[in-house]
Amino acid sequence: MAANANAPSTATSSSPAVSENAVPPMPARQEYETSLQQARTAIAQLQAQQSQMVWIRTVIFMIGLLFFILGWMDEGLRLVLFSLAALTAIAFLIAIVRHEHLRLKRIEHDSDAALFTHLLARLDRNWGAVPSHQLLSEFSDIAFADDLDVAGPASLLSLLSLAGTKPGRRTLQAWVVAPTTWPEVKARQHAVQHLRDSRPLRLSILRTVQASSDGTEDVYGLPQWAATPSWLQQHSLAYGLSFLGPSMVVLGILVAICGAMVDQPTLLTVGGGLLGAGFLTNLLVTVFWGSWIHGIFQQITGQHQAVYRFSEVFSSFATLPPDGGLLDHIRQVAVENSNCAQRGFAKLTWLVRLANLQRDPILYFVYLALQLFAMWDFRILGMLEKWKTEFGDEVHVWFEALGTCEALVSGATLADEYREWTYPAPPADSQNLLLAESLGHPLLQDAARVPNDLALTRSHPLLLVTGSNMAGKSTFMRSVGVNLLLARTGSPVCANRLETPLYSLASSIRVRDSLKDGVSFFMAELQRLKEVVDEAEQHSHSDGPPILFLLDEVLQGTNSRERQIAVASVVEKLIGFGATGFLSTHDLDLASAPEVRQVSQIVHFREYFENRNGKEVMRFDYKMKPGPTPTTNALKLLSLVGLAPSDSA
Numbered sequence: 116m117a118a119n120a121n122a123p124s125t126a127t128s129s130s131p132a133v134s135e136n137a138v139p140p141m142p143a144r145q146e147y148e149t150s151l152q153q154a155r156t157a158i159a160q161l162q163a164q165q166s167q168m169v170w171i172r173t174v175i176f177m178i179g180l181l182f183f184i185l186g187w188m189d190e191g192l193r194l195v196l197f198s199l200a201a202l203t204a205i206a207f208l209i210a211i212v213r214h215e216h217l218r219l220k221r222i223e224h225d226s227d228a229a230l231f232t233h234l235l236a237r238l239d240r241n242w243g244a245v246p247s248h249q250l251l252s253e254f255s256d257i258a259f260a261d262d263l264d265v266a267g268p269a270s271l272l273s274l275l276s277l278a279g280t281k282p283g284r285r286t287l288q289a290w291v292v293a294p295t296t297w298p299e300v301k302a303r304q305h306a307v308q309h310l311r312d313s314r315p316l317r318l319s320i321l322r323t324v325q326a327s328s329d330g331t332e333d334v335y336g337l338p339q340w341a342a343t344p345s346w347l348q349q350h351s352l353a354y355g356l357s358f359l360g361p362s363m364v365v366l367g368i369l370v371a372i373c374g375a376m377v378d379q380p381t382l383l384t385v386g387g388g389l390l391g392a393g394f395l396t397n398l399l400v401t402v403f404w405g406s407w408i409h410g411i412f413q414q415i416t417g418q419h420q421a422v423y424r425f426s427e428v429f430s431s432f433a434t435l436p437p438d439g440g441l442l443d444h445i446r447q448v449a450v451e452n453s454n455c456a457q458r459g460f461a462k463l464t465w466l467v468r469l470a471n472l473q474r475d476p477i478l479y480f481v482y483l484a485l486q487l488f489a490m491w492d493f494r495i496l497g498m499l500e501k502w503k504t505e506f507g508d509e510v511h512v513w514f515e516a517l518g519t520c521e522a523l524v525s526g527a528t529l530a531d532e533y534r535e536w537t538y539p540a541p542p543a544d545s546q547n548l549l550l551a552e553s554l555g556h557p558l559l560q561d562a563a564r565v566p567n568d569l570a571l572t573r574s575h576p577l578l579l580v581t582g583s584n585m586a587g588k589s590t591f592m593r594s595v596g597v598n599l600l601l602a603r604t605g606s607p608v609c610a611n612r613l614e615t616p617l618y619s620l621a622s623s624i625r626v627r628d629s630l631k632d633g634v635s636f637f638m639a640e641l642q643r644l645k646e647v648v649d650e651a652e653q654h655s656h657s658d659g660p661p662i663l664f665l666l667d668e669v670l671q672g673t674n675s676r677e678r679q680i681a682v683a684s685v686v687e688k689l690i691g692f693g694a695t696g697f698l699s700t701h702d703l704d705l706a707s708a709p710e711v712r713q714v715s716q717i718v719h720f721r722e723y724f725e726n727r728n729g730k731e732v733m734r735f736d737y738k739m740k741p742g743p744t745p746t747t748n749a750l751k752l753l754s755l756v757g758l759a760p761s762d763s764a
Contacts, residue, residue: 143532144238146314151231157224165217172210179203211476226326237274238532240560248272250292251285257292258646262624262665263596264558265291271597274558275525275606279324280335282514283521290522290604294619294660297541303523303605304538306441310527313436317524317531320431323424324521335421336414341510345500346411347493353404356396357493363393364488397487408492412470415463415499422467426460429513432520433457441519448516456513459506466502470495526606536607539598542614546573548695549595549663550614556594557601557609564609565737567591569718576690577715580699581706581744586720587737588699589624592665595697596620599663618663618695619654621647640670648688655692664689664696678702683710690714706743719744 141149179200186196236244250257250266257265264270271291278284290303310317347354367389374382416422432449435442450457472482472491485491530536542550553566565587571578580588598608599618623643644666651662669685670678679702687710689696698715700706706717718739725732 143314143528144235147231147234147238150318151228151235154224154227154231158221158228161217161221161224165214165221168210168214168217172207172214175203175207175210179207208477215476223326227322230321230325234528240269240274240558242269242273245273248276248284251281251288253285254288254292258643259596259620259622259665260292262622262667263593263600263620265600269558271558271600275529275601275604277321277525277528278518278521279321280514280517280521282338282518283324283525284518286515286518287522287525287604291600293603295603295617297617300539300603300605300617302440303526305605306438306523307526307530307605307607308538309436309438309442310523311530313527314531316431316434317527320428320520320524321528323428323431326424335417335425335514337417337422337425338510338514340411340414341503341507345503346407347497347500350404353400354493356400357490360393360396360400361489363389363396365393367391367393394487397490400490401486401492405492408496409473411496411499412467412492416467416471422460423464425517426457426464428517429456429460432516435520441523445516445520448512454506454509456509456516459502459509459513462502463499463506466495466499470499522604526604530607533607533609535611537610537612538607539602539610539613539615542616547614548572548576548616550612551595551598551610552612554594554598554608554610554613556590557597559590566611567594567737567739569595569739571695571716575714575716576695577686577711578697579706579711579715579717579743580697580719580739581703581717582699582701582720583722583744584701586722586735586744588701588720589667590737591720591739592624592667592697592699596622596665617660619650619660620663620665621650621694622665622667623647623669624665624667644669644685648685648692651689651692651694654694662689662692662694662696664694666696666698668699668701679705679708683708686711686714701744703743717741717743 182196182200182203186193186200189196233245236242245268247268248266248270250260250272254260260266266272272288275291276284276287278287367386369386370382370389371386374380374384374386417425429449432446435446437443437446447455449455470492472478472485475482482491542548544550548571550570552568554569555564555566569578580591582588594609598610598613599615599620601608602613602615603617623640647664647666651664654660654662666685670681682698682700682705686698698711705711718741720735720737720739721744722733722735725734
C-alpha cells in the first residue's frame with residue numbers, strides 16, 4: 116500500500132530540507148543495472164584471462180623442467196641450460212603473482228555482482244534472491260518481531276539492512292526494535308538526508324565491506340582480538356623459548372666464527388652444536404605454538420584481507436558530508452581524533468603485512484629463514500600486542516562508529532531508491548495521535564501496493580477495522596506497524612505524509628498454539644493479550660513512550676457473544692491506560708458494542724465481484740472506507756470453491 120515508486124517526489128511538511136545541489140546523475144535502479152552489467156562483463160574477461168594464465172603457467176613450468184633436465188644431462192651446456200631454467204623459474208613466479216592478482220580482481224567483481232544483484236532484488240521485492248536477516252540473540256525475544264515481519268525472509272530487515280558487519284547489524288536492529296526519542300530520530304534523519312545524495316561514497320562503503328566478507332557471522336575479528344588479554348603473557352613458556360632459540364643461534368654463530376678465526380675445532384664443534392640446538396628449539400616452538408599465532412594473525416587480518424579494506428573504509432569516512440551530528444562524530448572517530456581509526460590502521464596494516472609473509476608465495480622462503488633464525492612470528496606478535504596496548508581500547512569505538520555508519524548508509528540507500536517517500540515528524544496538532552497520507556506497506560512490490568489515509572485523534576484513539584476475509588485488514592495493520600518501526604531508524608517511510616509520536620508497539624497478530632508447552636490457540640491468544648495490557652499499564656505509570664497496539668481478529672476461539680464482552684473489556688483497559696491502537700475484526704456485532712463504539716473510528720475493507728469468461732470472480736481493491744463493512748463473504752467463498760451449503764447452492 117503506497118504511492119507508485121516512479122512517481123515524482125512530493126514535498127511535505129514532515130520532510131527535511133533537501134539539498135538542491137546534490138542530485139544523482141541517474142536513478143538508483145539504473146545505476147545498479149549498469150554496474151551489475153559492468154561487473155558481469157569484467158568477470159567474463161577475468162575468467163578468460165585466468166584460463167589463459169593456467170596454460171601459460173603450465174607451459175612455463177614444462178619449459179623450465181625441460182631446461183633443468185637437459186642441463187643435468189649435458190655437462191657442456193649445463194651452465195647455460197641451468198641459467199635458462201632459473202629464468203623460467205622467475206617467469207613462473209611472475210605468472211603465479213599475476214594469476215593471484217587476477218583471482219583477487221575476480222573476487223572483487225564477484226562481490227560487486229552479488230551486491231548489485233542484492234540491491235536490485237530488494238527493489239523488485241524478489242525475496243528469494245535477498246539474504247534473510249535474523250535478529251541477533253539480544254533482540255530475539257521481541258514480542259512484535261514475528262507479527263510485523265521484522266526479521267527473516269521478506270522482512271523489514273531484508274529490505275532495509277545493508278550492514279555487512281556485526282556492529283552494523285546490531286546498531287540497525289537496535290534502532291528498529293527499541294523505542295527512541297524525536298531528537299535522536301531527527302539526528303538520524305539529518306544524517307540520512309545528507310548521505311542520500313552521496314551515492315558514490317555509499318556504494319564504495321558497501322562494496323568494501325561486502326568484499327571483506329564471505330558471509331560468516333563475524334566479517335572481521337579485530338574487535339574481538341583487541342578485547343582479549345595478551346597471548347604472550349598467558350603463554351610465558353612459549354614466549355621465553357622464543358628468545359632462547361634465537362639466542363642459541365646467535366651464540367652458536369659467534370662461537371663458530373671465533374673458532375674459525377683462532378683455528379679451534381672445539382669451538383667450531385660447540386658453535387655448530389649451539390646453532391643446531393637453536394634451530395631445533397625454534398622448530399619445536401613453531402610446531403607447538405605456531406598454528407595458534409597464525410590463527411591470531413588470521414583473526415586480525417580478517418576474511419579476504421579485510422584489514423586492508425577496512426583501513427580503506429575508515430579512511431573514506433574523511434569525505435562524509437558534514438551534518439553537525441552523527442556523521443561528524445563518525446568522521447572524528449575515523450580520521451580526526453588523536454587515536455583515530457585511520458592512524459591505528461596505518462600502523463596495523465604495516466604489521467599485518469609483516470605477519471603475513473608466510474602467506475606470500477614469493478617471500479615464503481624468506482619467512483622460513485626469519486622464523487628459524489629469529490622466531491619471526493613471536494617478534495611480530497609482540498609488536499601487535501604493543502599496538503593493542505596503544506589502540507585496543509579504541510577499537511570498539513571505531514567499530515561502533517562503523518556500525519552507526521552502516522545503519523545510516525542502509526537508511527540513505529532506501530531514501531535514494533524511494534525519493535517520493537517521506538520523513539515522519541511529530542504531530543503538528545496535539546490532538547492528533549496518528550496522521551498518515553498514502554500510507555503503504557513497504558515490503559510489497561511497488562505495483563501491488565495500495566495507499567490509504569488515516570487519522571487517529573485523542574477523542575477517538577481506536578481504529579476499528581472491519582471487513583471481509585482476505586480484504587486487506589491484516590496487511591493494513593502491518594503497514595502501520597512496519598512504517599512506525601522504519602521511522603525509528605531515521606529512514607523515510609512508505610507514505611506521502613506521516614505525523615506520529617514515537618510509539619512503543621505491542622501486537623497480537625500471529626498467535627500460535629504450542630503442543631510442546633501444552634498451550635491451545637485460545638490460551639495463547641489470552642496470554643498475548645495479557646502481555647499487551649500489562650505493557651500498556653506499565654507505560655501508563657512511566658515517562659516512557661506511549662503504547663500503540665495492533666490486535667488482529669482477537670479471541671477467535673470463543674463464541675460471538677463472549678468475544679464481544681471480552682474484547683470490549685480489553686479495549687476499555689487499553690484506552691484507560693492511555694494506549695492508542697488498531698483492532699481488526701470480521702465480527703460486525705463488535706462495532707456496535709458501546710465500549711468500543713464510543714472510542715473508535717470504524718472503517719472497513721470490502722470485496723467486489725466480476726464476471727470473467729462467464730465465471731464470477733472475487734476481487735479486492737484494498738482501499739479503506741468509512742463505517743462498518745456492509746458485506747460478508749464467507750458463504751460466497753464457500754460457493755466459489757464448490758463447498759456451498761445445500762440450501763444456498
